[in-house]
Amino acid sequence: MFLINRRQMAGLAVWSATASRAWAQSPLTPREQELHEAAKREGEITWYSGQYSADSSEAVGRAFNARYPGVRCNVVRTTSQVAFQRLSQDARAGVAQCDVLSSTNGGHYIQLKRQNRLMQYRPANAEGLLPVLRQPDPDNFFQSTFLGIYLLGHNTSLVSEAEAPKSWADILDPKWKDRLAVGHPGYSGAIGLWALQMRNMFGNDFLRRFEANKPQVGRSSIDPVTMMTAGERPVGVAVPSASTLFAASRGNPLKVIYPTEGVIAAMSPSAIIRNAPHPNAAKLFMEFQTGPAMSAAVRLLFNESLRPDVPAPEGSRPLDQVTLLAPGMEEAERGVPEVREQWREIFGV
Structure with missing residues (x-):
């Protein structure tokens, strides 16, 4: 970007x-x-x-x-x-x-x-x-x-590109405690898909390990973009590429991060x-x-x-250069309600 x-x-x-x-x-x-x-x-x-x-x-x-x-x-x-x-x-x-x-x-x-x-x-x-x-x-x-791309983002004034997380696994590092922002699967379907995909990739304890870093939890997947822009949290998790690129185009010090494992694709x-x-x-x-x-x-x-x-938006990475991650629709029907309840039990919200 x-x-x-x-x-x-x-x-x-x-x-x-x-x-x-x-x-x-x-x-x-x-x-x-x-x-x-x-x-x-x-x-x-x-x-x-x-x-x-x-x-x-x-x-x-x-x-x-x-x-x-x-x-x-x-x-x-x-x-x-x-x-x-x-x-x-x-x-x-x-x-x-x-x-x-x-x-x-x-x-x-x-x-x-x-x-x-x-x-x-x-x-x-x-x-x-x-x-x-x-x-x-x-x-x-x-x-x-709709084809939504959900990835990581960071406020470049608060976290340098060298320091920023490079993968989904990186956000479990204790150094990111109190520095992350994320939406809520009880409100955002995209966050539900992200949480389910993370559970599939990293195991049932992923959300518990993620909660240990005390992310600030909003509602929409767009809320972390607002938090990054305001400087409340330097790193956004599962943020929409579109909203982050738009905020950056307005002069805000934001940058998207394409995790090494791939991006969440909400088709x-x-x-x-x-x-x-x-x-x-x-x-x-x-x-x-x-x-x-x-x-x-x-x-x-x-x-x-x-x-x-119709051309791709300015600043986005061509989709043929990106690994797209997404649970199937039948899996989402079963799995998203499960991770939503797991989220509420772990995060208390």
Whole structure:
């Protein structure tokens, strides 16, 4: 990663504004045209967003509104776990508010599919995604719409590059006691995946050994980025590459660290809820998420592009040079609740 200077940022801003307008104004595909007409009669869509940051989620909403006039995207941004809990509360109350759910915890979709709570839909634009993202579910009840990279980060004013941890194993070193920050698997699906992957790699005692270093525990995986920026903790654990790169681009002394074992890759889906109050708008939103317009919008905030026809974000390492670590969706369904309870027992939060 490199800190983008003012000239580079200016160039990025020009490219991003041009690219965003180009994608927003590019002709709709036949499928998009058909859905747009139907969606205009519904007027809106409500999106439970647990994948992208608040800034990125709002950028997605604005880009959708610009591309499809007459259909408003209501963005409800929370952590993935809270989004799923909200959806569960809706179901218990017998109300239908959410049209599309986007969570970083793949286990949520396995559970919802088993409960017959998802609508079957295959976006035509999914054919243009990166091959690894094209068809996570052979029955087409959910579709990959997010590729998040979670790694280590450090405040370069507080910890030099030479001193900074180089691997996930390094954060267990006692020298990092009271110097680490991390999110919470009870709120963040990505942190749940990270904790499960660490248990798989290092054994059942990993979290207990990690707790011995007394990390500051936030909620979202983005919270440690805020803590690093404020100088509260010099090292962030399982932080999003996008949020860290964005904070660095604003002049903050932050740098990402690609652990030697690999990065956590959250290749996460979205799905239309079976009783979605705006089903045509929901299908249109799925087309948008898998099309180039959304990737063009989110890369401006340093999120990974989902498509080969939209460049990767500035400052990120090419994915073909990175080891991607991730538990499978079925494993996540079983394992994330287990590590979440283990976390609460060990950390007391």
